[in-house]
Ligand SMILES: Nc1ncnc2c1ncn2[C@@H]1O[C@H](COP(=O)(O)OP(=O)(O)OP(=O)(O)O)[C@@H](O)[C@H]1O
């Protein structure tokens with residue numbers, strides 16, 4: 036368990052005091068993938084750097100597995116940092132070392148003997164999917180491969196917590212997805228707690244279990260990813276969610292759809308975190324012999340299920356819609372009638 040208790044971080048600059056982190060309280064359970072999102076300057080990097088003592092709080096405590104990070108001796112902090120490792124946006128690899136030697140570095144520093152080192156590095160290379168590239172230099176790797184080296188190096192001392200500071204922000208969308216998938220795999224395989232900061236809601240949606248939204252140094256909203264996506268409370272969360280799901284497109288298309296389909300029913304199927312996703316819809320269609328046409332939709336996937344909307348057109352419904360509505364609801368899909376025809 037990671038606990039942040041009333042954490043404040045101020046910087047004194049020539050222009051005066053800046054409060055980068057402002058009375059933040061957080062609890063992060065072991066084994067979670069925990070996302071922290073905010074715009075540039077919100078205080079995310081400052082916050083995450085206090086998890087491993089790269090920055091010390093001005094006041095408050097950072098407690099990881101019972102140890103107050105801000106009160107550890109220098110020696111104890113160095114030891115603790117082996118268990119709270121970090122990956123970075125720009126990878127921070129050593130350019131003069133090969134892939135193998137970059138990953139081996141923390142083990143060398145920890146005084147691990149050579150044969151154990153070789154065994155461990157080979158395991159890690161396999162885990163992150165870099166077989167065959169052991170002897171390449173960072174300059175010979177793609178961005179995604181460099182981040183894989185960063186991840187392997189971060190895992191070399193068997194950490195319990197992995198901190199990710201914008202780990203995918205320098206990567207293209209396809210490579211981002213691959214790295215996110217790798218993070219999900221290591222979270223599951225190693226039961227590793229992952230704390231990641233990002234300014235992209237898509238990253239949060241795809242892999243996080245819980246999310247905290249930061250603005251001006253404060254955590255303004257916190258909850259499960261599904262809750263925040265389904266019911267964002269603050270303006271800033273609403274904006275992040277809207278940018279990711281772009282549901283305003285659906286609202287404009289509904290009016291056009293009604294004009295284009297003057298007869299029949301137009302229904303909105305709302306997914307609010309159903310684990311079954313779309314198969315349930317096709318099952319119900321078959322069972323009730325509906326002739327259903329999907330017209331527009333925006334269903335997104337999270338670690339806890341799908342959410343979003345599907346707009347469908349049904350030419351003729353024999354009898355009442357009630358049993359269909361009930362059956363869908365039993366499976367976590369709400370049905371609203373946009374127009375009954
Ligand atoms: N070492 C420092 N000295 C003075 N001010 C700092 C220092 N580090 C950060 N700040 C200030 O603290 C605030 C928060 O910065 P921080 O880097 O934590 O934001 P961020 O959310 O990570 O932003 P970004 O998304 O751009 O990385 C900013 O106003 C920044 O200028």
Ligand SMILES: [Mg+2]
Pocket residue numbers: 079080081
């Ligand atoms: Mg930052």
